[in-house]
Amino acid sequence: MFRHQGKQRTLKHNLRIATVLSFVAGIVNVTGFLAFKQLTTNVTGHFALFITDVSEFEFWKGTIFLIYIFSFLFGSFSSSFLIEKFRASKQLNVFVLPTIIESFILIFVALISNVIQITYPDLIICLLLFAMGMQNSFVTKISDAIVRTTHLTGLFTDLGIELSQLFFPATHKNREKIKESIKLHIYIICFFFLGGMLGGFLYARMGMKLNTLIFGAIILLISLFYDDMKFKLIKTKRKYRQRRRVKRSNLKKRIIND
Structure with a gap:
């Protein structure tokens, strides 16, 4: 899930x-x-608010939205920088560090809200x-x-x-690929919606407030652990099969020589 890249x-x-x-x-x-x-997963709305404040000559008021935008940008930069830096290391899953850092931030924000009153x-x-x-950077890569x-x-x-392309099979013949892309987009939209529903339920109904973020961090860490364990298991099975093939090959050679 995390290790396979590109093609x-x-x-x-x-x-x-x-x-x-x-x-x-x-x-x-x-x-x-x-x-x-405030929006905390994208910057489109923040950019609009920044432009609105600038157009009204309230430059200082709009600065905070500019900082929001650069926070997202810096997160994307940091993730990509770490991935590129450790890409040469074949022993390390380069996507581990960005995922762990993201999880740490979510847990930190949740825990700090329990210790002190958030004044900033x-x-x-x-x-x-x-x-x-x-997150957006490493999943894109x-x-x-x-x-x-x-x-x-x-x-x-x-x-x-893509939905419109299904109505024109003559010009869009690779219908299977289009359907796969549609399926992927529907999955993302649905699970974003479900995550939002769960987040709202835990925050408001269960009274978890910012501790709700811990749940998101746990999902990330479990997924990362599962992916790593599965990779190691597959790797172990491959080594075992190779050893068996080598043993069989050596045994056949001995039989032939005898």
Whole structure:
């Protein structure tokens, strides 16, 4: 799910990572909005608010939205930087570090809210945007820009285009590929929605407040652990099969020589 990249990835790999990360993004989106009345998974709205303040010559007021935007940008940059830096290491899953950092930020924000009263909510918003920037960056690199999980604008656009293409089989003959892409986009949208519903339920109905973010971090860490364990298991099976083949080959040679 995390290790396969680019052309090595199948629809199954993309569906798995898309459901997990879009679900987490949905949790963060609703939790951040309920807590601070600000978007914490994308920057489109912040950019619009920044431009509005600038147009009204309230430059200082609009600065905070610019900081939000750069927090997301810096998160994306940091994730990509770490991936590129450790890409040469074949022993390390390069996507482990960004995922762990994102999980740590979500847990940190939740725990800090239990210890002290948050008097600087803008700082927390920046941390959440940084984490979502990291997530959007590494899932983009993993899937070769096929999967995006932190915002839905582009997804609905692509979904609308692909649905329209199904009505023109003469000009769009690769219908199976189009259907796979539609399926992927629907999965992301649905799990983002489900994550948002769960986040809202835990935050408001269960009274978990920002502790809701811990649930998202746990999902990330479990997925990462599961992916790593599965990879090691597959690797062990391959080594075992190779050893058996070598033993059989050696045994045949001995029989022939005897």
